[in-house]
Amino acid sequence: MSKLFGDYIRAKREALRKDSPEFSIRKVAKRIGIHHSYLSKIERGEPASLSEKKMVALADELGTDPELLLAMNGKISEEVRRAVFEDPEWVVSILNQIKNGRDGS
Structure with a gap:
């Protein structure tokens, strides 16, 4: 995953977290079925990969289009x-x- 993608994900999640503690990195990661340290790695732009299913779950959590997240990752x-x-x-x-x-x- 790229730094730009990580920044996008973090910004979306942090914006949601301002209104709800349900969007902490730990809670979002748990709901999409990954470890919070892995989501942190993604948000930092470090090499990581999510399956299509996990990418769709992340998009749903963040209220964004899954196709957009997939496209941002060349998928x-x-x-x-x-x-x-x-x-x-x-x-x-x-x-x-x-x-x-x-x-x-």
């Missing part, structure tokens, strides 16, 4: 993988829009 969900095979031309057009920016430049 795609099985659901997106199926979409690629079902309509590859459409996916290429979407990817080109992303690469070129929303304004088409």
